[in-house]
Amino acid sequence: MSRQEPGDALLAWLYVQQGVDAVRVAVERRIEAVAGCSLLEHEALYRIHMNDRLLMSELSDLLAVSPSGVTRLVERLVRRGWVAREQPPDNRRVVHAVLTDAGRQVLAATSAPAYRESVAEEFAAALSDRDLADLKRVGRKLLEAHGKWDAKRFATD
Template sequence: MTSSSTVSRWTRSANPAHREHGTDRQAWRAYWEATALLRDRLEKQLKDEANLSLTDYNLLLLLKEAGGSMRMGELANRMVFAPSRITYRIKHLVERGYVTREVEGADRRGAVATITDAGRDCFRDAAQLHSAQVEELFLNRLQPGDAEVLLRVFEDVGCHLDTDS
């Protein structure tokens, strides 16, 4: 069998002759490039068919999973967003009627986002589309054992980064 440095592998490098050296660095580059393509494809199809961005889909998902409401700070934390960015995205969803935003507490510094019935309906339709996309574009590409490896790797990376921040 040939070494990994001589095996022809997929890359989007501007010059494949100058590709990363070593399987670990090639794996990182393939992950980085493939996930960019995957997110782009998921985003385009969600926008075209459900009129939702991937970010807005994820916000609605988190609100639904939280039982319908979540404090804005917690929402920003889970999305790994700055508070100003979450405020902007929630404002957009409020304008579309998918979310309400209400000030909370005596000091009125906190706010809670709540998914509306229209938001639930939009999310339900988008979730069906998104699930089919994930199946077609990602899950159908996995070989036996791949899912377990990916789960182990990204749970480990996620746990490390989540506790490191």
């Protein structure tokens, strides 16, 4: 593997970071307008849905949010009736976040379609098929390099 100049790596990092931030802002606006929830709340609902249930620590890791931040996030979702906390009777220290019927309805009726459409319009529309394939490959490579790749967690429908 050839090594580029340090400035090349820094520029690539800055472009990707700023590009993702710009797309995130546009997608967030759309999700808030359509679903009445933040992008982070939608991402939490989606991740819980994709995994059936998640430990709070797993959700924290998937969302790159501190454990206390995930606790506050899940509390907001519980108050809205979209998520429930479940504890196995044999281990009260373990807490799972699980979607409620209302949470599934939010995802199915509003958030998921708006999320998919906004990602298509705000992210994918600016890229070729080759660009998307390259980004998937590079994203996975970065996740693997940092011990964050888990195929079941990154599954799509």
